[in-house]
Amino acid sequence: MSAPEVSTGSTSVKVGKAWYVTEHKIRAMRGYAGTLVATAIGTPFLYLFAFGVGLATLITQNVGPGGVTYLQFVAPALLASAALLVAQEEYTFGILLGLKWNPTYVAMNSAPITPRQIVDGIMLFVLIRMVITSVIYFAVMVLFGAITSVWGVLVIVAGLLAGFAFAPVAAYAATIEEDRGQFAILQRTIILPLTLFSGTVFPLTQLPVYLQWIGWISPLWHASELGRQFSYGPTEPIWLTVIHVLYLVGLGVLGWQLCVRNVARRLNK
Numbered sequence: 001m002s003a004p005e006v007s008t009g010s011t012s013v014k015v016g017k018a019w020y021v022t023e024h025k026i027r028a029m030r031g032y033a034g035t036l037v038a039t040a041i042g043t044p045f046l047y048l049f050a051f052g053v054g055l056a057t058l059i060t061q062n063v064g065p066g067g068v069t070y071l072q073f074v075a076p077a078l079l080a081s082a083a084l085l086v087a088q089e090e091y092t093f094g095i096l097l098g099l100k101w102n103p104t105y106v107a108m109n110s111a112p113i114t115p116r117q118i119v120d121g122i123m124l125f126v127l128i129r130m131v132i133t134s135v136i137y138f139a140v141m142v143l144f145g146a147i148t149s150v151w152g153v154l155v156i157v158a159g160l161l162a163g164f165a166f167a168p169v170a171a172y173a174a175t176i177e178e179d180r181g182q183f184a185i186l187q188r189t190i191i192l193p194l195t196l197f198s199g200t201v202f203p204l205t206q207l208p209v210y211l212q213w214i215g216w217i218s219p220l221w222h223a224s225e226l227g228r229q230f231s232y233g234p235t236e237p238i239w240l241t242v243i244h245v246l247y248l249v250g251l252g253v254l255g256w257q258l259c260v261r262n263v264a265r266r267l268n269k
């Protein structure tokens with residue numbers, strides 16, 4: 001169904017057209033909703049049980065100030081990782097699906113929906129998926145006793161920022177003309193290794209100094225540390241917490257705008 005004929009200068013209309021794209025993605029998601037729900041519920045139970053009940057039995061000493069247990073330390077990072085993986089899935093296969101494999105974005109662009117509105121709709125859909133995943137993860141964290149602060153609910157925000165900060169991946173995906181395994185390489189060489197160099201399952205300070213810089217530029221480290229400040233902090237200077245937020249938002253906005261540019265070039269050839 002095409003969008004109604006209205007003035008394109010209206011801000012509300014632009015938001016409405018972006019929502020058409022989001023609605024399309026939500027309707028398409030119904031075909032595999034069962035898998036998504038099972039994954040969203042099962043993953044936090046498995047990971048928190050494995051790390052918080054399994055591995056934690058081998059780590060008897062506290063890993064943070066104020067008697068922070070290993071479960072409390074690792075849980076915010078696991079939530080951020082879960083949100084990041086949801087975003088990474090949509091930023092890669094979701095983008096290329098609509099541009100090449102099942103070119104619905106090409107059809108949308110033939111209607112009165114601009115490339116910017118298409119990308120905005122995708123970003124809104126990714127946000128919705130991340131919110132669902134993060135809220136479920138947070139609920140499981142509460143059940144496991146991993147939240148000790150009244151500000152703990154803001155761990156969800158840290159997770160959303162983690163996923164948003166990977167928007168440059170969406171900009172890259174929009175430039176791919178032929179699938180030659182680029183996403184598999186990205187997953188194996190960047191996404192998965194980040195858990196080893198981002199202070200997720202052990203403090204970043206445990207790495208040699210010459211490797212710690214990887215964590216400093218990793219969105220996952222910034223999001224994990226931000227989540228810990230909300231979960232059981234504060235454990236760091238306020239200026240560092242501000243840097244976490246600015247870094248994550250800055251990367252996200254940069255990737256978002258680059259994605260708009262690349263999608264526009266792709267669709268307006």
